[in-house]
Amino acid sequence: xxxxxxxxxxxxxxxxxxxxxxxxxxxxxxxxxxxxxxxPISRQAIAQHVEVLVRAGLVERERHGREVRYVPVGAALSxxxxxxxxxxxxxxxxxxxxxxxxxxxxxxxx
Amino acid sequence: xxxxxxxxxxxxxxxxxxxxxxxxxxxxxxxxxxxxxxxPISRQAIAQHVEVLVRAGLVERERHGREVRYVPVGAALSxxxxxxxxxxxxxxxxxxxxxxxxxxxxxxxx
DNA sequence: GTCACCTGCAATAGATTGATTGCATGACGA
DNA sequence: TCGTCATGCAATCAATCTATTGCAGGTGAC
Numbered sequence: 575x576x577x578x579x580x581x582x583x584x585x586x587x588x589x590x591x592x593x594x595x596x597x598x599x600x601x602x603x604x605x606x607x608x609x610x611x612x613x614p615i616s617r618q619a620i621a622q623h624v625e626v627l628v629r630a631g632l633v634e635r636e637r638h639g640r641e642v643r644y645v646p647v648g649a650a651l652s653x654x655x656x657x658x659x660x661x662x663x664x665x666x667x668x669x670x671x672x673x674x675x676x677x678x679x680x681x682x683x684x
Numbered sequence: 685x686x687x688x689x690x691x692x693x694x695x696x697x698x699x700x701x702x703x704x705x706x707x708x709x710x711x712x713x714x715x716x717x718x719x720x721x722x723x724p725i726s727r728q729a730i731a732q733h734v735e736v737l738v739r740a741g742l743v744e745r746e747r748h749g750r751e752v753r754y755v756p757v758g759a760a761l762s763x764x765x766x767x768x769x770x771x772x773x774x775x776x777x778x779x780x781x782x783x784x785x786x787x788x789x790x791x792x793x794x
Numbered sequence: 795g796t797c798a799c800c801t802g803c804a805a806t807a808g809a810t811t812g813a814t815t816g817c818a819t820g821a822c823g824a
Numbered sequence: 825t826c827g828t829c830a831t832g833c834a835a836t837c838a839a840t841c842t843a844t845t846g847c848a849g850g851t852g853a854c
Contacts, residue, residue, distance in 0.1 A: 585698030
């Protein structure tokens with residue numbers, strides 16, 4: 575892993591095609607070929623996007639005969655959301671303190 | 685804007701340098717020059733990262749004389765987290781249904 | 795066994811991103 | 825006014841990412 579889990583999940587979620595794929599898999603697990611039949615990009619491009627999602631832990635492979643179906647993993651997203659939430663909460667607290675200080679005195683001694 | 689707000693926030697959060705910057709700004713708002721003095725990358729690189737964060741709505745500019753201080757915006761992160769949470773919840777529900785179906789019968793008729 | 799289909803790997807081209815250097819502009823302080 | 829310091833813009837380079845094509849390997853159907 576080149577980066578922490580949250581960063582990797584965010585990076586994976588930082589692309590609209592991957593959101594689209596994730597949404598489609600959420601409706602119904604599908605193979606890369608099946609996804610390619612409904613999206614304007616090639617199967618290989620989709621395979622690469624899915625690989626990113628797999629590495630981020632957001633989807634899992636499921637073999638069905640010669641077919642590989644991809645299934646989203648809700649828990650991974652929930653976990654990432656939890657950490658983001660914690661970060662947001664921490665910042666909120668600190669930022670509130672900062673804001674109070676800023677309103678009280680714009681510039682104390684340089 | 686080239687993409688939706690959530691995607692943009694995720695994309696901005698998909699880089700460790702930007703997390704680092706965000707954390708440092710959370711501790712204490714600073715200028716790009718001040719950040720550059722504490723990070724191993726150039727001021728310009730930091731300025732570009734901060735620009736990404738500003739475009740994502742995660743930080744705001746604050747002029748103080750000839751200095752430009754950057755302040756994180758907790759609300760933006762909270763909002764994004766909220767949407768991610770909604771997505772996660774939706775998927776969780778659907779995925780639970782899928783899982784139940786999968787466990788009951790591996791492959792029903794196509 | 796053979797055919798068809800789906801997956802997987804490799805190589806490649808184009809676009810985007812991350813980081814750097816150099817210079818110009820603008821504001822504060824002496 | 826002049827010097828200093830911080831910001832801002834432009835150009836450039838390297839690395840990464842996205843998407844494509846082509847082909848080899850495997851699995852299931854007949």
